Amino acid sequence: MRIVLASASPRRKELLGQIGMEAEIHPSSVEENITASGPEETVMGLSRLKAEAVAAETEGRDVLVIGADTVVWADGRILGKPGSEKEAEDMIRMLSGNTHQVYTGVTLIFRSAEGTEKRTSFAERTDVTVYPMEEDEIREYARSGEPMDKAGAYGIQGRFAAYVQKIRGDYSNVVGLPVGRLFQEIKGLVGRQKK
Amino acid sequence: MRIVLASASPRRKELLGQIGMEAEIHPSSVEENITASGPEETVMGLSRLKAEAVAAETEGRDVLVIGADTVVWADGRILGKPGSEKEAEDMIRMLSGNTHQVYTGVTLIFRSAEGTEKRTSFAERTDVTVYPMEEDEIREYARSGEPMDKAGAYGIQGRFAAYVQKIRGDYSNVVGLPVGRLFQEIKGLVGRQKK
Numbered sequence: 001m002r003i004v005l006a007s008a009s010p011r012r013k014e015l016l017g018q019i020g021m022e023a024e025i026h027p028s029s030v031e032e033n034i035t036a037s038g039p040e041e042t043v044m045g046l047s048r049l050k051a052e053a054v055a056a057e058t059e060g061r062d063v064l065v066i067g068a069d070t071v072v073w074a075d076g077r078i079l080g081k082p083g084s085e086k087e088a089e090d091m092i093r094m095l096s097g098n099t100h101q102v103y104t105g106v107t108l109i110f111r112s113a114e115g116t117e118k119r120t121s122f123a124e125r126t127d128v129t130v131y132p133m134e135e136d137e138i139r140e141y142a143r144s145g146e147p148m149d150k151a152g153a154y155g156i157q158g159r160f161a162a163y164v165q166k167i168r169g170d171y172s173n174v175v176g177l178p179v180g181r182l183f184q185e186i187k188g189l190v191g192r193q194k195k
Numbered sequence: 196m197r198i199v200l201a202s203a204s205p206r207r208k209e210l211l212g213q214i215g216m217e218a219e220i221h222p223s224s225v226e227e228n229i230t231a232s233g234p235e236e237t238v239m240g241l242s243r244l245k246a247e248a249v250a251a252e253t254e255g256r257d258v259l260v261i262g263a264d265t266v267v268w269a270d271g272r273i274l275g276k277p278g279s280e281k282e283a284e285d286m287i288r289m290l291s292g293n294t295h296q297v298y299t300g301v302t303l304i305f306r307s308a309e310g311t312e313k314r315t316s317f318a319e320r321t322d323v324t325v326y327p328m329e330e331d332e333i334r335e336y337a338r339s340g341e342p343m344d345k346a347g348a349y350g351i352q353g354r355f356a357a358y359v360q361k362i363r364g365d366y367s368n369v370v371g372l373p374v375g376r377l378f379q380e381i382k383g384l385v386g387r388q389k390k
Contacts, residue, residue, distance in 0.1 A: 019357040126361075131379060161367055162214040162378035166321075171366040172356055183357035184326060 006054035043105025072152025074100035089142035097132035124178035126169030201249035238300025267347025284337035292327035319373035321364030
């Protein structure tokens with residue numbers, strides 16, 4: 001089975017590789033500007049758009065397309081990727097000393113060898129509790145370069161781990177793809193023997 | 196400040212590197228056969244023995260020695276590293292479909308530039324919930340080579356991530372060193388300016 005990842009994120013490709021799934025990268029050109037009612041609807045909606053766009057451009061059978069989108073939810077609003085170091089600093093200040101939510105939405109579209117198509121979408125939530133950070137730690141981290149391509153302006157798999165007190169949920173979900181749930185959903189969709 | 200890690204674990208060295216701390220590796224020759232009353236006492240006791248042994252062999256001042264020990268606690272007993280593939284299989288079967296605890300004990304011994312010595316020990320707990328695994332998944336994973344050098348016979352940072360439903364606590368604690376708590380404790384012991 002071919003696996004096509006509708007995302008340019010090297011972290012998502014790495015997470016798939018970690019559980020033994022080699023994926024082709026095929027970023028979608030979907031505009032990330034859905035503003036659905038809540039974070040779960042937003043990430044599921046965007047993951048669906050990405051997966052559908054890439055599935056339409058993908059030839060052949062026995063192929064699984066994976067679309068994913070991740071946001072941080074804090075103080076009642078969605079935090080995407082920061083547009084500037086100033087914005088990164090503001091985001092990190094919001095997260096410092098608090099618990100926030102990370103939502104990743106995933107859509108799977110599977111075209112079987114027989115030509116039938118099956119699809120499913122889900123959203124996974126992880127709570128992340130951050131230690132209170134000192135002002136110079138916030139500023140230093142915001143300027144480290146690490147926040148700029150990441151939803152919520154931090155990478156739990158990077159230096160920010162020093163400030164994470166605990167999580168509740170799937171860790172890989174915070175990195176960008178909930179591989180535990182994903183693996184279970186793929187088994188359900190594709191069947192045990194095909195994975 | 197020099198940082199000396201009293202552990203041969205490449206994963207612990209990597210976790211320190213992730214938060215920007217470069218450590219020298221200096222494994223201790225402590226026998227890992229303490230049988231204290233519970234998992235917290237066991238890992239704290241072993242981390243203390245390791246840190247003390249290495250601190251005694253380490254010259255110089257302005258040096259921090261870190262000792263650490265990790266065990267898995269399931270069904271009322273401690274799981275260390277498996278001695279064989281059969282034992283790995285038995286351990287994984289115990290974890291499948293259940294929640295278990297991972298405990299890492301850490302001891303810090305800091306000798307300042309002035310020659311004073313400070314020390315602290317703590318244990319960090321993370322709950323890990325594993326999806327129900329099929330028999331062939333258990334056998335396949337036990338034979339993959341991944342379990343053999345790991346407490347509880349799995350690596351959450353490896354293929355086993357596919358079977359992890361959720362955790363509650365610090366993820367890096369499950370890998371072998373709770374870098375969030377560790378960073379806070381080092382700030383407390385060494386002082387903000389020295390880290």
